[in-house]
Amino acid sequence: MQIAFVVYPGMTALDAIGPYELLRSMPDSEVRFVAAAPGKVVTDSGVLALGASHSFDETPSPDIVLVPGGSNGTVGAMNDAALISWLQAVHPTTTWTTSVCSGALILAMAGLLKGVPATTHWVCQEVLGSMGAIPQPDKRIVHAGKIVTAAGVSAGIDLALWLIGEIHGVKQAEQAQLEIEYDPQPPYDAGHPSKVTPEMLAEVRGKLLADAQKPTVATTSW
Amino acid sequence: MQIAFVVYPGMTALDAIGPYELLRSMPDSEVRFVAAAPGKVVTDSGVLALGASHSFDETPSPDIVLVPGGSNGTVGAMNDAALISWLQAVHPTTTWTTSVCSGALILAMAGLLKGVPATTHWVCQEVLGSMGAIPQPDKRIVHAGKIVTAAGVSAGIDLALWLIGEIHGVKQAEQAQLEIEYDPQPPYDAGHPSKVTPEMLAEVRGKLLADAQKPTVATTSW
Numbered sequence: 001m002q003i004a005f006v007v008y009p010g011m012t013a014l015d016a017i018g019p020y021e022l023l024r025s026m027p028d029s030e031v032r033f034v035a036a037a038p039g040k041v042v043t044d045s046g047v048l049a050l051g052a053s054h055s056f057d058e059t060p061s062p063d064i065v066l067v068p069g070g071s072n073g074t075v076g077a078m079n080d081a082a083l084i085s086w087l088q089a090v091h092p093t094t095t096w097t098t099s100v101c102s103g104a105l106i107l108a109m110a111g112l113l114k115g116v117p118a119t120t121h122w123v124c125q126e127v128l129g130s131m132g133a134i135p136q137p138d139k140r141i142v143h144a145g146k147i148v149t150a151a152g153v154s155a156g157i158d159l160a161l162w163l164i165g166e167i168h169g170v171k172q173a174e175q176a177q178l179e180i181e182y183d184p185q186p187p188y189d190a191g192h193p194s195k196v197t198p199e200m201l202a203e204v205r206g207k208l209l210a211d212a213q214k215p216t217v218a219t220t221s222w
Numbered sequence: 223m224q225i226a227f228v229v230y231p232g233m234t235a236l237d238a239i240g241p242y243e244l245l246r247s248m249p250d251s252e253v254r255f256v257a258a259a260p261g262k263v264v265t266d267s268g269v270l271a272l273g274a275s276h277s278f279d280e281t282p283s284p285d286i287v288l289v290p291g292g293s294n295g296t297v298g299a300m301n302d303a304a305l306i307s308w309l310q311a312v313h314p315t316t317t318w319t320t321s322v323c324s325g326a327l328i329l330a331m332a333g334l335l336k337g338v339p340a341t342t343h344w345v346c347q348e349v350l351g352s353m354g355a356i357p358q359p360d361k362r363i364v365h366a367g368k369i370v371t372a373a374g375v376s377a378g379i380d381l382a383l384w385l386i387g388e389i390h391g392v393k394q395a396e397q398a399q400l401e402i403e404y405d406p407q408p409p410y411d412a413g414h415p416s417k418v419t420p421e422m423l424a425e426v427r428g429k430l431l432a433d434a435q436k437p438t439v440a441t442t443s444w
Contacts, residue, residue, distance in 0.1 A: 014236075014243040014402065017270075021236040021375060024267055031269050038443050040262075040273065045246055047253050048239075051262065051271035053442035101403075121403060140407045152403025153243060154379065162409045171422070174412035178426050180236065181323075181343060181374025183413030184406035185362045187384045190396035191405030200393070204400050220275035221260050 001029045001095075001167075004062035006103075007041045007052050008083060010073020010216040014153050015100040016050075019066055019160035025176045026164060034059045036082045044071040044211075046219045056086040061093050064163070069101030069121060069153070071211045078109040087112065096163060098148045100156035107149070108133050117144045121152035122193045123208050138194075154191075157182065223251045223317075223389075226284035228325075229263045229274050230305060232295020232438040236375050237322040238272075241288055241382035247398045248386060256281045258304045266293040266433075268441045278308040283315050286385070291323030291343060291375070293433045300331040309334065318385060320370045322378035329371070330355050339366045343374035344415045345430050360416075376413075379404065 003023050005016045016033075024031045035041060035052035042049050065087070070077065077083055087110040091097050099107050104120035105127060107113050113133035119142045120128045125135045136142045140151045141159050150159035161182065165173035177183075190196050196204075225245050227238045238255075246253045257263060257274035264271050287309070292299065299305055309332040313319050321329050326342035327349060329335050335355035341364045342350045347357045358364045362373045363381050372381035383404065387395035399405075412418050418426075 012243065013239050017235050017239040020267075020270065021234065031267060033270060033442075045242075045253060047275050048242065048255060049273035049275070051273075051442055053269050053271075058443075140405065141409075151405075152401075154402045154404040154406065157376065158407050158409060165409060170410065173410050174418060175422060175426050175429075177408065177410050177412045178415070178418055178422065179374075179430065180376045181413055182376045182408055183362065183373075183417070184376065184408065185380050186399065186404055186406065187363075187380060187387060188392065188395050188399050190399045191403055193400070195405070196396060196400055200397060200400065204397050207397075208401065220255075220273055221280075 001026065001063045003029055003031045003064040004034045004059050005031070006065065006067045006083065007033045007035050007050055008070065008073055008077045008080065009042055010044045010076055011041070011068045011070035012101060012153055013043045013048055013050060015068030015103060015156050016066065018154060018157040019100065021180055022157065022160035022164060022176045023064070025179055026168060026172065032059060042216055042218045042220065044073055044216055046217045049220055056082060060090065062090055063095045065090060065094050065097050067099040067103035067106050069103045071208065072214050072216055074102040074105055077106050084110045094146065096146050096148060098159060100150045100159060101152045104128055104133065104149045105131065112147065116147055117142050118147070118149040119151050120149065123205055223248065223285045225251055225253045225286040226256045226281050228287065228289045228305065229255045229257050229272055230292065230295055230299045230302065231264055232266045232298055233263070233290045233292035234323060234375055235265045235270055235272060237290030237325060237378050238288060240376060240379040241322065243402055244379065244382035244386060244398045245286070247401055248390060248394065254281060264438055264440045264442065266295055266438055268439045271442055278304060282312065284312055285317045287312060287316050287319050289321040289325035289328050291325040293430065294436050294438055296324040296327055299328050306332045316368065318368050318370060320381060322372045322381060323374045326350055326355065326371045327353065334369065338369055339364050340369070340371040341373050342371065345427055
């Protein structure tokens with residue numbers, strides 16, 4: 001089972017790395033990071049670079065595709081013809097096509113979410129709806145046939161755990177969870193819009209929308 | 223405030239990337255990924271490469287240091303003289319010295335955990351004790367003065383959230399949590415040894431110990 005994580009400039013690393021650490025423990029699986037060409041990809045922070053291990057051309061028939069979001073890279077990815085064409089080409093033969101965070105907007109841009117219930121980062125729910133999907137803002141994971149979408153950033157970890165259970169059953173999912181000691185104990189409880197004040201929600205929304213306008217500036221000396 | 227994430231061959235990416243996605247949202251902070259020299263670092267999967275953005279020499283006085291674990295890279299890091307010397311050199315002037323997962327063994331190797339209460343991945347608790355620390359196997363985060371250690375892999379996310387609260391207060395921590403939508407809803411509940419059968423615990427322990435013996439083989443074509 002080949003699992004392809006899409007990578008692109010300005011992506012949010014945790015969107016992909018969270019699910020990757022779970023999915024790579026599945027038996028008989030091969031993980032790869034795909035882009036138009038192998039090489040360095042600078043993430044949205046500008047200081048963290050990830051490597052694309054394989055090209056789209058080398059990856060014509062992945063079993064699982066995961067598309068991450070990106071605080072300032074999503075729009076670029078939505079307008080990346082090679083990325084969008086590849087998604088359209090491989091989706092018909094995937095077993096699962098998935099996204100985390102604003103990655104859902106990239107699936108929508110590829111035309112894969114028309115009339116499909118889906119979720120995304122809370123700040124992107126309206127845009128997702130305007131692109132033809134049926135937003136599910138209160139759901140952390142939404143599965144609609146073989147399309148599975150997760151809410152913002154950290155929700156990809158829950159998506160991956162769910163997916164292992166679907167593919168290999170409860171025991172394999174539990175083993176993967178134990179391996180990464182995923183027994184979350186957040187010391188605060190503000191991880192969803194319903195849990196914060198309107199003032200905080202407005203403030204964070206403003207920050208995220210401002211971040212989305214900033215170009216990714218590489219600050220890594222490598 | 224400069225935040226330095228140590229990177230090394232065979233590390234587990236999520237150990238660093240989870241905390242990074244939270245800590246980088248702190249005001250007036252500068253994040254960097256440090257190694258002996260800037261450049262590509264192949265993680266424990268062999269297929270994911272991260273970039274070290276700065277060298278140890280370029281980073282003589284970080285405010286926060288975070289040392290990740292690695293399923294097959296921890297022993298190599300423990301025996302990496304440049305890494306251990308750098309930890310010993312910078313620790314006296316850090317505000318916080320932290321580890322995730324088996325990264326605690328690397329702090330212990332640097333002599334920083336003698337008589338210090340600390341935690342690590344559940345599979346490493348005994349080794350941690352044998353190195354002079356006081357293991358706290360039931361704690362997800364342990365703070366002892368300026369040293370903060372987290373349990374396995376995903377526990378780094380909780381550590382980072384806690385740290386933001388200590389440094390900037392509740393509001394900043396809650397905003398960071400909302401940004402990455404950290405409202406965990408794992409579909410299974412097997413993330414701690416106390417939550418699984420002895421058979422499953424033995425099976426996963428065996429797998430992890432076998433993984434630790436395997437060298438990191440780079441399979442990325444980049």
